[in-house]
Amino acid sequence: MPTALPLHLPPYCMHQSSDFFTCPICGNNTCRQQLLCTDYTVSHQQFGIAGCNDCSLRFTHNAPEENAIGPYYQADSYISHTDTDKGLISKLYKAARSFTLRHKRRMVQGYTGLQQGKLLDVGAGTGVFAHAMQQAGWQVTGLEPDSGARQVAIRNYGMQLLSPESLFQQDAQSFDAITLWHVLEHVHNLHGYLQLFGALLKPNGRLLIAVPNYTSADATHYAQYWAAYDVPRHLYHFSPQAMRRLAGMHRLEVQSVHPMWLDAFYIALLSEQYKTGRQRLVQAFWQGLGSNIKALLHKESCSSLIYILRRL
Numbered sequence: 001m002p003t004a005l006p007l008h009l010p011p012y013c014m015h016q017s018s019d020f021f022t023c024p025i026c027g028n029n030t031c032r033q034q035l036l037c038t039d040y041t042v043s044h045q046q047f048g049i050a051g052c053n054d055c056s057l058r059f060t061h062n063a064p065e066e067n068a069i070g071p072y073y074q075a076d077s078y079i080s081h082t083d084t085d086k087g088l089i090s091k092l093y094k095a096a097r098s099f100t101l102r103h104k105r106r107m108v109q110g111y112t113g114l115q116q117g118k119l120l121d122v123g124a125g126t127g128v129f130a131h132a133m134q135q136a137g138w139q140v141t142g143l144e145p146d147s148g149a150r151q152v153a154i155r156n157y158g159m160q161l162l163s164p165e166s167l168f169q170q171d172a173q174s175f176d177a178i179t180l181w182h183v184l185e186h187v188h189n190l191h192g193y194l195q196l197f198g199a200l201l202k203p204n205g206r207l208l209i210a211v212p213n214y215t216s217a218d219a220t221h222y223a224q225y226w227a228a229y230d231v232p233r234h235l236y237h238f239s240p241q242a243m244r245r246l247a248g249m250h251r252l253e254v255q256s257v258h259p260m261w262l263d264a265f266y267i268a269l270l271s272e273q274y275k276t277g278r279q280r281l282v283q284a285f286w287q288g289l290g291s292n293i294k295a296l297l298h299k300e301s302c303s304s305l306i307y308i309l310r311r312l
Contacts, residue, residue: 117176123183127153227270259302
C-alpha cells in the first residue's frame, strides 16, 4: 500500500460561524448558503446547503461530524441499509434496483474490457450489487459501514462485507474496477478517499461513481424539497463541473457520463411527499418524465449520473 496517502487531510469544516463557507473541493472561502433543507427521514432538523461560485459544488455546511452522523442513518425507511419492503416507495425502489443491476454489470465489464476481474464495491449496503457481480464470476470485496446492513448481506446473500477500515489494508493497483453507487456524497474525507481510489486502481482500471445531480430539472423544480439533497446524510451535492474538477485534482479523468433515468421518477415521488405530505403518483410521474425529456437533449442534466473515471 502506498504510504503517501492523504489520510492526514481533515474533512471540510462543516461548522463555520460567518456568512461565508469554504468549498471542500476547491477551497473557495466565499461560498454562501443557497438553501435550507429539512431532514425528512430521521430528525426533521434543518440543514443549510452552501454553493461554490467557482467549481459549482453545493455542500451541507452544518452537517454532523463523522463520529456523530450515525444516528441520522437509523431509520427503517433508509432502504439501502435495511432492505425493507415496507411501503410503496420501498417497493418501487427495489423494483428499479433489480432492473438496473444488469446494466451496472455490463457497464463495469464494458469499460474494463473484462468479463471477470477484481472489484471493490464501496458502500455496498446490503450487498445486492456485490452479490450480482460475484455471481457473474468477479472477485468482489465489499465495504459497508453500517453493521446492520452487513448482517442483512450475510443473511440474504451469504456476503461477508467488510468495515470501511479494511479499505486501507488493500494492495495498491489491485482492482480492475471500484464502484460507488450513491456513496461519494456521504464520505467525509472526500480528497483522502479519491486519492486512495486512484492508488488502488490498476493502470487500466475504472472508477464508477453514481451521484445525484442538483443541476437537473427536477432538482430545480422541487428546490429545498428535492429528496436527493437528503440532508444531513448527503454532505456534497455534485454538478458535472464539480465532479470533473474533483477528479482532475487527483489525477483522474472523467471518461464518460451516463444518465440514470429511473432515478428521476423515484426522487420525484419522494419529493412530492416531502413537499405536500402525500404520495402523489401522477404528479411525480410527470415531473420525472419532464426532467428526463429535458435530459434527452443534454444527458448531463439527468437527475442522477454515473461518472466513469480513469487514471491519467
